[in-house]
Amino acid sequence: MTTPESVDTKQSDEQDPDEVPLGSPWADLRAYIATPRLGSLVLSADGSTLLVSVNELDHEQTGYRSSWWKLDPSGAAPARRLTRSVEGESLAAFLPGGDLIFSSGRPAPPVTKEYGPNPEIEPSDQDGVLWCLPVGGGEAYPIARRFGGWEGVLPARRSNSVLFSAAGFPGTADEKQDQKLRKLRKSKKISALLHDSYPVRYWDHDLGGSETRLYATELAGSEVDHGDLRVDLDKITRLMPDAGRRLDDVQAIAEDGSFAVVGRKTPKPRGKTQVSLVEVDLVSGETIVRAEAEGAEFGNAVISPDGTLIVAIRETEPTATEPPTVRLWLIDRATGEGRVLAEDWDRWPSPVAFSPDSRTLYVTADEDGDSPIFAIDLSGQGAEPKRLTGDGAFSSVLLAPAGDRLYAVRTSYADPGSIVAVDTVSGELTDLPSPVTYPEPPGQLLDVETRAADGVRIRSYLALPSGASAEHPAPLALWIHGGPLSSWNAWSWRWNPWLLVSQGYAVLLPDPALSTGYGQDFIRRGWGRWGAEPFTDLMAATDAVLERDEISSDKPVAMGGSFGGYMANWVAGHTDRFAGIVSHASLWNLDAFRYTTDFGVYWLPELNDRMVADYSPHRAADDIRTPMLVIHGDKDYRVPISEGLGLWAELVSRHEGDPEELPHKFLYFPDENHWVLSPQHAIVWYETVWSFLKSVRGDGNFERSRVL
Numbered sequence: 001m002t003t004p005e006s007v008d009t010k011q012s013d014e015q016d017p018d019e020v021p022l023g024s025p026w027a028d029l030r031a032y033i034a035t036p037r038l039g040s041l042v043l044s045a046d047g048s049t050l051l052v053s054v055n056e057l058d059h060e061q062t063g064y065r066s067s068w069w070k071l072d073p074s075g076a077a078p079a080r081r082l083t084r085s086v087e088g089e090s091l092a093a094f095l096p097g098g099d100l101i102f103s104s105g106r107p108a109p110p111v112t113k114e115y116g117p118n119p120e121i122e123p124s125d126q127d128g129v130l131w132c133l134p135v136g137g138g139e140a141y142p143i144a145r146r147f148g149g150w151e152g153v154l155p156a157r158r159s160n161s162v163l164f165s166a167a168g169f170p171g172t173a174d175e176k177q178d179q180k181l182r183k184l185r186k187s188k189k190i191s192a193l194l195h196d197s198y199p200v201r202y203w204d205h206d207l208g209g210s211e212t213r214l215y216a217t218e219l220a221g222s223e224v225d226h227g228d229l230r231v232d233l234d235k236i237t238r239l240m241p242d243a244g245r246r247l248d249d250v251q252a253i254a255e256d257g258s259f260a261v262v263g264r265k266t267p268k269p270r271g272k273t274q275v276s277l278v279e280v281d282l283v284s285g286e287t288i289v290r291a292e293a294e295g296a297e298f299g300n301a302v303i304s305p306d307g308t309l310i311v312a313i314r315e316t317e318p319t320a321t322e323p324p325t326v327r328l329w330l331i332d333r334a335t336g337e338g339r340v341l342a343e344d345w346d347r348w349p350s351p352v353a354f355s356p357d358s359r360t361l362y363v364t365a366d367e368d369g370d371s372p373i374f375a376i377d378l379s380g381q382g383a384e385p386k387r388l389t390g391d392g393a394f395s396s397v398l399l400a401p402a403g404d405r406l407y408a409v410r411t412s413y414a415d416p417g418s419i420v421a422v423d424t425v426s427g428e429l430t431d432l433p434s435p436v437t438y439p440e441p442p443g444q445l446l447d448v449e450t451r452a453a454d455g456v457r458i459r460s461y462l463a464l465p466s467g468a469s470a471e472h473p474a475p476l477a478l479w480i481h482g483g484p485l486s487s488w489n490a491w492s493w494r495w496n497p498w499l500l501v502s503q504g505y506a507v508l509l510p511d512p513a514l515s516t517g518y519g520q521d522f523i524r525r526g527w528g529r530w531g532a533e534p535f536t537d538l539m540a541a542t543d544a545v546l547e548r549d550e551i552s553s554d555k556p557v558a559m560g561g562s563f564g565g566y567m568a569n570w571v572a573g574h575t576d577r578f579a580g581i582v583s584h585a586s587l588w589n590l591d592a593f594r595y596t597t598d599f600g601v602y603w604l605p606e607l608n609d610r611m612v613a614d615y616s617p618h619r620a621a622d623d624i625r626t627p628m629l630v631i632h633g634d635k636d637y638r639v640p641i642s643e644g645l646g647l648w649a650e651l652v653s654r655h656e657g658d659p660e661e662l663p664h665k666f667l668y669f670p671d672e673n674h675w676v677l678s679p680q681h682a683i684v685w686y687e688t689v690w691s692f693l694k695s696v697r698g699d700g701n702f703e704r705s706r707v708l
C-alpha cells in the first residue's frame, strides 16, 4: 500500500474539483484525508506474527475504517493485509495457540443458537460481534455477539484464560437483564440517563449508561478443540460483580492466566474519585488491593512474566501550587510491599513491558522533544534508566518473547509513522516493511532553542518550507500545543504543520513552561500561572525564530487548540503582534469552564478562584484587536461549546463598525467533538484556516469553502 499518487495538476475552471487528480498529501487535502494512517501493534504469543492496524478512508469518504495487516517480525517479507471488510475491524488479540480474536461490524450469519448467545435478540446496528480467525487457516467465524458491543479482549500469554470486558447498564444484575434493557430503551427511543455520581460525560460521550463488567473464561483455541469457539457472557464467570461502576479498567493479565490487575475507582468527597490497583484471582474471583494511597492514583499496570512483580504509574494529586508527579510504582506480590522506582529520575514514565527474566523493565517517557524507550535494570540497587532509542516518539511498544527486540510504532513531526524493531541491548532500530509508505514532508524539521527572560531554555521544532531562504523568507505561524501537560513530540494527523508549510509558512512548535519532558521544575514554572511563563516562553520562542534569515519579519499568525486555544485567546488579549489568531476548541472563561468541562475536578486544584481571576482570557476581551477564527464542535464535552459561543459573542458584541466588516469568523461543527475527526470536516477545517490566514496577512480575500 502506498499513499495516493502524487500528480502535479492545475485546476481548470470547468473541471469539477473532485475530478482533479490527487496531488501531494501535504498540499492537497483530498489526498491528505485519503492517506492511510498506522494504528497499533499486536504480537502473537510465540512472537511469530506481528499485526498493525491501518485506518483508511471509507468508500463514502466520510469516515475511516481500520483493518489488520500482517508483518514479518524478521523484516524479510512485505506486509500483507489480513482482514478485509467494508465495515472494518478493531479490537484484536491472539490466543496462545495463534487464533486471532477480533471485533468487526462485518455482516454476521443470522442469529441462531448455533452461532451465538441471546438468540432472542434481533440483529441490530448496535451489535458488537467478536470473530475468530483460526491459526490453521480458513474463514473467520463469529464467536460472540453482544448488543452494545465490547470494551476489550485480553488473553493470557501462556494459558487458556481470556478476559472479556463489556459495558453493562447500571441497575441490571446480569447480562440477560442488561441486554433486555438495552433492547427496551432502543425500541422506546429512551436516551435519558440518571446520574448520582461524577463525572457524567467523557470527551464526546455520556457516562451513566454503562459500567465496565469483567468476565473470565477458558478458550482452548480452535486447533486444540477442533471445533469453533463460543463465548456467552451469560455462561462464563463474571468477576467483581459487586464492583458496579467502581471497576475502572482492565490493565493486565498474568502470563499464566491466574490473575489480572484492574483499576478500581473509589468515590471521594467533593466529586473526586481515586483509582487504586486491585488484583483479581481469575478462578476464585478473590480480590486483593495492591496499590492504594490518599492523594494518588495508580494505572497502566504491567505484570512481570514470572508473576512476582507489578509495575504501574503513581500519579499524585495536584494542589494549587504543585503540579502532579508521575512515578513508577513497583509492587512485590510476595510481600505486598510497593515502592517508587527510579525516584530521582525527573521524567514522567509509563511502563510497557518486562524482559522475559523479569529483571529489566522497559518504559517510555517524554524527553526533550522525543518520547523514547528506556530500559531500567531492576536487579541492581540504583534502578538507573538507560535511554535506548534516539529521536522520535515510540508507541504501542511490545516485547518479543525472546526478549531480544521490542517492536513499536515510531513517529515524529518528520515521520508520520514507521514500524520498527528495537534491539534491547544496543537500541539499534530496524525498519520493518510497513503497509504504508509516506512521501517526504515538503521541508525540514529543525530543533531550535532560546532562553526565556529568567534564563530557562525553551526548545521548539521549526517546520521550514524547502524554499525558505534570506531571499524568500517564509511567514511564521506559531502553533501552541494542548494539554497543557504534553509536548510536540509525536506526529498528529489533526495538527499537521506540513499542510501549512505547503502553503508557504514556517511553523513553530514550541514546548513552553508546563510541557512534559523537561523535568518537574519546568512544569511547576507554569503551574497555576498560565498567562505568565507559558505565554512569555511562547513569545520568547517566537522572537528567536523571527530573527532567522529564512523567516519573514512580517507579523506572524498564531494557532492553538484546546489548552492551545486557551493560550491563543490569551495571546489575542495580551498582544497585537499577530496578524490573525485561530482558536480551536478553546477555553475562554475559566470560571465557567472549570465547572462545565467533562472532568472539572481534574482542573479545580489549579483553576482556583485566584488563578481564574488572574488568567481567564475573557477578562481581556476589551483588548482584543486581532482578527480571530473561532472553531468549535458542539459535541466537545472536554471544552464545552459554551466556551466557543462565549468567545464568539464577546468578539461580536465589541464590534462597533459595519457588521459586514466583522474581522472575525466562527467555524462551527454541530456534530463534531473536540478534534473534528471526520475527513470531510477536516478538509473544511484546513481550507477555512488557510483562507483566514491568507486574508489576515493581506494575501487575498477570505473565501468560504465551497461547501459552506
Ligand SMILES: CC(=O)N[C@@H](C)C(=O)N[C@@H](C)C(=O)N[C@@H](C)C(=O)O
Binding pocket: 481, 482, 483, 484, 485, 486, 561, 562, 563, 564, 599, 602, 638, 639, 674
Ligand atoms: C482531564 C483533562 O482535562 N485532561 C487534559 C489533558 C485535557 O484534556 N486538556 C485539554 C483541555 C487539552 O488541552 N487537550 C489537548 C491534549 C488536545 O489537543 O485535545
